[in-house]
Amino acid sequence: MNRHGYRLEEIAHLVKGELFGDKDFKISNLASLEQAQNQHICFVNGDKYLAQAEASHAGVFIVTQHLMQQLKSKKNFIVVDNPYLAFATLTHIFEKKVTQKGIESTAQIHSSAIIADDAYIAHYVVIGENCVVGRNTIIQSHAVIDHHVEIGNDCFIDAHVTITGAAKLKDRVRVHANTVIGSEGFGFAPYQGKWHRIAQLGSVQIGNDVRIGSNCSIDRGALDDTILEDGVIIDNLVQIAHNVYIGQNTAIAAKCGIAGSARIGKNCILGGASGVVGHLEIADNVTLTAMSMVTKNISEAGTYSSGIGLFENSHWKKTIVRLRQLADVPLTQITKRLDHIQAQLESLESTLKLRK
Template identity: 55%
Template sequence: MVTSALTLGQLAARLNAELIGNPDIAIQGLASLQHAKPWHLAFLSNSRYKSQLADTQAGAVLIRKEDMGEYKGNALIVPNPYAAFAGLSHLFDQTPKPAAFIHPTAVIAPSAIIDATASIGPYVVIEDEVNIAANVILESHVCIAKGSAIGKGSWLDKHVTVQHHCQLGERVRVHAGTVIGADGFGFAPHEGQWYRIAQLGRVIIGDDVRIGANCTIDRGALDDTTIGNGVIIDNLVQIAHNVQIGDYTAIAANVGIAGSASIGKHCIIGGASGIAGHLSICDHVNLTGMAMITKSINQPGTYSSGTSFAENSQWKKMVVRLRQLADVPLTQLIKQIEHLQARVEQVESRATSYPPSSLPQDD
């Protein structure tokens, strides 16, 4: 719970919302409809949950006008309650924000350029020719390697590593343990051995990007690995060398994207999906969870692969049938079906060609 409160009237003004009820009620935090208390603001973003309005204890609710129904409590009427909730959440965020300060244990190369408003935490390492812009926050044990640049207002959590000559845009947030700019998985086979290929590209990240914990974004082999503006990446995501990701694409946890894949703008990649290398996915593509993409996608839409879960004994039966199907000569069956279909059409055609008077009559 925050120490200071805002009145419902103040929140309505921030959102340009229609206020129904008491504008002087004090709001001290946000909560779900089910768990809200009288000092909370809740929200209803899906009409399917309107029944929860009857029992909520929330002091007020963010809601669309068409969902009000018989609800008589305090309300802020907005066209998109979830987006309004997202905006207000920052007013009640209690994440500590360090002040501008360089911790005495930080190791900083003389050639590094650090804005006076930046915050450099304990045991941070900043190498030669690094540029740290205004209001950047580097928490403890962050390492920024030679020649890299961190844009204004970016925040790198504990133990984040940015390898040499990478560039992060403005207001980028990177969570703990993520590695940006490690070598891509590039090796050439020769006479039974693997020969490492030097990874000569960089990682270029746009503005307003969010990267979860323990992700890896590899540097390009020749061309740069690029992440567009507004991309959001969940935890434990692997992005290989030379991958291109368009603006405002969302990637859920445990996704693996192989080298030189290109993903368009406004895509949604479901959790644990895998995308093979050198493929192209156009804008506005949704991949459901655990999708395995082995061919390029050139049309917007929603794509899935694999089978959904089932009770174990039923699933085993399905697997057996799939294996049996693999042994069926499908080409031969298709030809037989086509032949039978042609015969049926031929018989139907002959039947319709005779007038009713010509057909045999019962005595």
């Protein structure tokens, strides 16, 4: 569904919300609270946005029951339990979708490839031998789908994406511009001062409902496959090395790097610019805050951080000097000094008690 406008009653039905106001009010699009005009619908996701909502010119607000009671100057509402989730649903309604079907004349497709009748193959796409492209899948211009790659149903492959290494993508996978899937992993054997290339013989397996951002690189395995399970979501500029395993519904933010053969559990969150050393295991339900560096296994769920938080520059310089000075003192010497201080404190406490 994608058209110029919807009645408020239609929108409420789509998000399974309760309507308050004019059921025939016409909505043309979503908008932010700051930029909305009367024909727009907005969502309010907490008390801290109430002042912005009061000042907004939006015609309709998606809110909870509690928030609606606070917005006494507004008239039209859709009440739901989770306004942000309702907003996410509506983005798909108002999204501009690719509606073309078929194969453009400039696409080059090997005769052995199997392409669904309702798929769309854009200009200058190259599809190799024995490839499979599923129903309602869209492949945008200049994408390269190398030999023996399989792409499922309802997928979206953006412009200039390369999929190689006999990778297999299941259904509803989205891969954004300039990403490479199935490229050669970084495998070399050192011998006599030289690096000897190891041919990468594995592949990449990508589950259902996976989203991969732009400019990512997902290497195929050396022997076993690199695996992304169902529901994994990956931001832009992420590197996933060979033989990595990522569990269901894990989210990886931009500029993360995951080294070879690391295993990451289900429902994990990797904050931006985090790094994971190779051959490590991370348990389910682990969150890494931004710029964390994982150098050993994480066996229990929870939130983990590393690095030093932001200081004002002069304060940071003093802190670094103190850390260096601390590093130069033997640990045994520090322990002895702490023991001595503790003994002095205990002695002082005893003296004070006697005086009382």
